[in-house]
Amino acid sequence: MRPLATALGLVAAWEALVWFTGLPPYILPPPSRVAVVLAERFDLLLEQAVWTASEMLLGLALGLVLGATLAVIFAASAAWRRWALPLVIVSQAIPVIAIAPLLVLWLGYGMASKVAMAALIIFFPVVSSLYDGLRRTDPGWLELAHTMNAPPRAVLLQIRLPAALPAFASGVRIAAAVAPIGAVIGEWVGASAGLGFLMTQSLARGQTPLAFAALTILCLLGLALYTAADRLARRLVPWQSHQGD
Amino acid sequence: MRSAHIVLDGHVVAEDLSLDFAGGRTTCLLGRSGVGKTSLLRHLAGLLPGTESAGPVAYMAQRDLLLPWLSVLDNVLLGYRLRRNRAEHRAAEPRARALLAEVGLGDRLQDLPHTLSGGMRQRAALARTLCEDRRIVLMDEPFGHLDAVTRLDLQDLAAHLLEGRTVVMVTHDPLEALRLGHEIRVLSGRPFTVGPVIAPPGAVPRDPGDAALLALQARLIGELRRQA
Numbered sequence: 373m374r375p376l377a378t379a380l381g382l383v384a385a386w387e388a389l390v391w392f393t394g395l396p397p398y399i400l401p402p403p404s405r406v407a408v409v410l411a412e413r414f415d416l417l418l419e420q421a422v423w424t425a426s427e428m429l430l431g432l433a434l435g436l437v438l439g440a441t442l443a444v445i446f447a448a449s450a451a452w453r454r455w456a457l458p459l460v461i462v463s464q465a466i467p468v469i470a471i472a473p474l475l476v477l478w479l480g481y482g483m484a485s486k487v488a489m490a491a492l493i494i495f496f497p498v499v500s501s502l503y504d505g506l507r508r509t510d511p512g513w514l515e516l517a518h519t520m521n522a523p524p525r526a527v528l529l530q531i532r533l534p535a536a537l538p539a540f541a542s543g544v545r546i547a548a549a550v551a552p553i554g555a556v557i558g559e560w561v562g563a564s565a566g567l568g569f570l571m572t573q574s575l576a577r578g579q580t581p582l583a584f585a586a587l588t589i590l591c592l593l594g595l596a597l598y599t600a601a602d603r604l605a606r607r608l609v610p611w612q613s614h615q616g617d
Numbered sequence: 618m619r620s621a622h623i624v625l626d627g628h629v630v631a632e633d634l635s636l637d638f639a640g641g642r643t644t645c646l647l648g649r650s651g652v653g654k655t656s657l658l659r660h661l662a663g664l665l666p667g668t669e670s671a672g673p674v675a676y677m678a679q680r681d682l683l684l685p686w687l688s689v690l691d692n693v694l695l696g697y698r699l700r701r702n703r704a705e706h707r708a709a710e711p712r713a714r715a716l717l718a719e720v721g722l723g724d725r726l727q728d729l730p731h732t733l734s735g736g737m738r739q740r741a742a743l744a745r746t747l748c749e750d751r752r753i754v755l756m757d758e759p760f761g762h763l764d765a766v767t768r769l770d771l772q773d774l775a776a777h778l779l780e781g782r783t784v785v786m787v788t789h790d791p792l793e794a795l796r797l798g799h800e801i802r803v804l805s806g807r808p809f810t811v812g813p814v815i816a817p818p819g820a821v822p823r824d825p826g827d828a829a830l831l832a833l834q835a836r837l838i839g840e841l842r843r844q845a
Contacts, residue, residue, distance in 0.1 A: 510682075512682045513682055515678070516676065516682050517699055519664070519674060519675065521700060522700060523700070523701070526698075526699045531684065531699075611686060611730075
């Protein structure tokens with residue numbers, strides 16, 4: 373509850389700052405004003421929030437599936453590792469944000485370009501976390517499997533993959549934290565709906581309080597997504613907190 | 618084992634080593650830390666690069682190596698799960714349950730390993746090793762990090778359950794070797810050589826308070842100390 377008290381203190385300080393400096397609301401609206409707009413335009417905000425949340429979730433799902441698949445392929449096949457792994461690592465040098473306009477050009481103003489953006493941005497943390505986990509299996513387990521004459525496929529699926537779940541879980545947490553960035557940047561570049569779109573629109577029209585209201589919802593969405601991912605990650609590895617004792 | 622060369626990280630651990638292990642009996646290989654006991658056992662298990670196991674073996678390492686996401690029962694059946702032979706898996710399940718009952722874990726079948734104590738985990742690992750039902754069992758200081766009393770209990774249990782199998786057990790504990798080994802051989806030197814067969818009298822597991830056993834223990838400790 374202490375972080376909540378800190379947050380409330382900061383909001384109060386913000387309100388006081390606007391009050392004493394007399395800044396106009398189109399530069400910095402006070403929290404009280406943002407709250408009023410939040411209540412008045414709730415229907416609009418909710419509609420846009422559902423849109424953005426869908427983009428985030430679809431992007432997250434797509435990125436997780438693609439990333440996890442590629443990580444497993446890399447772990448299973450030396451040829452793939454040799455031919456494609458360096459490419460995946462080098463691709464990180466390209467700022468994903470810089471190709472957002474291209475994605476909008478190719479996939480249009482609709483949801484697809486934002487989903488692709490979110491998927492692209494989480495792809496790397498997912499691949500690298502799971503692949504790392506797959507490579508760092510306890511050698512004792514692998515030796516045990518070897519003395520049991522286990523086929524390589526069974527070792528991958530029944531030992532290396534579950535053993536990599538803790539590492540994958542941290543990848544999922546990071547992915548949940550950055551997926552909103554992908555969706556919102558996609559909306560800034562070019563969109564016809566969503567919270568990011570609403571922000572750019574209202575800022576352009578001097579409706580700064582509405583932009584702040586959209587931002588507030590966006591923060592709550594990100595927080596909810598992260599919390600959900602964290603819960604899921606914990607459920608995925610119930611033994612993790614007990615490891616090493 | 619015939620004319621084995623064991624090399625670890627470029628160091629020769631043993632050269633031209635030939636060893637016979639008595640069938641259906643327990644041989645304890647006794648030596649100080651770092652002499653190469655584990656390498657010898659890993660050589661026998663086919664775990665060193667370029668080696669192959671002498672045949673189907675069951676291997677029990679120093680750590681229990683239970684998989685944290687599998688129940689105790691599934692851990693014991695791990696070999697059958699990995700080999701994906703449904704018929705064998707089904708056939709082995711009653712045996713796994715019986716073994717777990719014998720090691721005192723009959724009421725913990727569905728629990729995850731992290732809920733068990735260290736002694737219980739090692740007992741589960743023992744059950745897994747026996748469930749593989751191989752004639753040759755290789756054990757690497759299986760009770761090394763248990764407290765003294767738990768270790769004695771587990772030695773009794775192991776001696777009873779391993780009866781009739783060809784067991785090669787590596788240990789640095791003279792008392793453990795004397796309690797469990799039909800035959801004991803001392804490893805010494807660098808590269809190491811294997812001493813003559815010592816066959817203590819009496820059936821295993823031997824009483825740790827027995828006078829003859831304690832005298833032999835003093836002799837073995839003296840022998841190990843001279844190798845410093």
